[in-house]
Amino acid sequence: MILAENLSKTYGTQTVLNIDNLEIPKGQSFGLVGNNGAGKTTLFSLLLDLIEPTSGKITNQGVEVRTSEAWKPFTSAFIDESFLIGYLTPEEYFYFIGELRGQSRADVDALLANFEDFFHGEILAQKKYLRDLSKGNQKKVGIVASLIGSPEVVILDEPFANLDPTTQIRLKKVIKELADQREVTVLVSSHDLIHVTEVCERIVVLQKGEVVRDIKTTPETLRELEDFFENQLA
């Protein structure tokens, strides 16, 4: 379970995140939507202890992320390209992450075999370093790397952006499979309302750092979200 209490982040006079109470039960597939600057990445960064909260705290399966590092073994994430090591080949990168997460080469290879489809023949054995891959292919590598070592909490920031349509569809399948394992909590943020309603059982809308909607996904959810964001224009 992930729990954010009185969590806020302020830069100068600007409050970018302010959450009284947010509880994400274990095994939930959780979607985060909101316009640019709504605080999605801020929330994920706080959860990964990459930035310091101005007030409040966030706990991950009972571990307060700021004071202990015990959350690291069961949590993994792909936020942006700063999670990739540009001078490694995809294989080297996977093995490196594998070694950090206590996985043998064979374990990693077995996992990668499941993603042959997802990689579409553009990732493995390409004789390219990560820095020379296209944005979309880099994203594929980052997403798959975040699944190494059977993490219990997987955090993906904007996983659908930059992916081609075929890969988007495959990614949805991957996330759904992950969400079906009841012990894995998946956190996904997205600008794409259709995708996020398809893969997440719960959707939270952030606006200017505050939770403005907290919806259990139903067939009507997409309509509801579209209405919400349309009204933002006015």
Added chain:
Amino acid sequence: MFRHFIRLQWKSFVRSASFKTEIWFKILMALGAIYFLLVFLSLGVGSYFIIEKAGLGDPLRVVNRFMIYYLAFDLYLRYMLQKMPVMNIRPLLYLPFKKSEVVRYSLGKTLLSFFNISHAFFFIPFSIVLLVKGYPVLSVLGWHLACFALIFANNFLNILINNVDRIFYPLILVLALLGVAQYYGWFDVTAYTAPVFDLFYDQPWTALLPWVLLVVAAVSAFRYFKKHLYLDAGLSTKQEVGRTEDYTWLNRFGNMGTFLKNDIKLIKRNKRSRTTVLVSFLFLFYGFFFFTGSVEAYDNPAMQVFAGIFVSGGFLFTFGQYVPSWDSAYYPLMMSQNIRYREYLNSKWWLIVIATLVSTVLAVFYLYFGWKAYLAIIVGAIYNLGINSYLVLWGGAYIKTPIDLGSNKKAFGDKQAFNGKTLLLILPKLLLPILVYLLGDWLWNETAGYLLVALFGILGFSFKDRVFQLIEKIYKKEKYKTLLAYKQKGA
């Protein structure tokens, strides 16, 4: 049109992060620049007299003899380090500029580069000394202008052959072989090239020839560039062929091996880190100033301890001071993975240790200057291993400059490397060993001084754990600040 270019250039200059710095640091930088200016000037003026004193013959003829190597080395340095002007013109392509204007501007910009200007510090004072010494004005002028043209021709030549390794490496290889052949007296290429340079002096009108060469080189660079002004041609960035490497022999080191593998790839596959290795190699030769007796102020054992620290510690200083910044590009990944700082630090430390040992072995040629010279280097190496290797990592913990692995920008120093804390740490790194030596020398004798420095180094080993704990604490305490600082790319 040109007005726009100039304005862009000006903005990129004044808005660059290196300009926004504290006033005291600007003063320090200015002082440093003046110091190097004076050193180069004195070299330019002094080289005449040094050659004369060495009794090698007419200094001008001697310079001419080695000119071919000088030019080759210049070309080599340019090829390795000079940045091509293509990087900033991509956004200009689709704007209403004529292509020829864009090309002329970017080629023109290279003329003002450090790689051209720096030669003036040798050639101008040297020519002035020649004139003062009563060499005929017209001849000196012809020679001077010829050299001037050759240097600039190198500038354009480098642009032409840039990134064409198959021309460049054979060229350098041939010249290197010629150098070796000359050293062993098999074949003296300078016998054929020196007369060419002499000709510019003996027949000043021939100085026109290099100018013709310069014009040809400039025009062909212009044509080449204009023709290749496409994103997928001249403006494309070169992609290396990626090779997956295992280094399974490092597995025996456990988790530290994981990092060691990564660090080796880091050094091997990135331009910036390769330059660092090259620079640390050059440190090996720093000792010449001290052991050849060419600089009087350096000609004493205390300064030679100082030299020993530098000769063996090139990699230690150039690489070590930027730990953990080498991993800045993916620091968020490192911070969200289950990483033990101890193993991370240990891996970097071992790299430094290995490099220091290799440098010490390579420096064996200093034996030529007597066993005491090499002893000073060994002592320096022990001190480096035992004390400086931690201190440099400690200092690095305070430096929060993101490193762009793909470019050589700031490869030769960075303002942030000089904050108060790191300056304080320089004292034990460089001054303490000298003081320790002087103490030993004062109490007993020279050898005792050396041994005392070595003893300090050996004692230093026992502090490794303490210092690593300290560094870990700093890493943890400064984590958020470091992450934030690394996020500001290109700063």
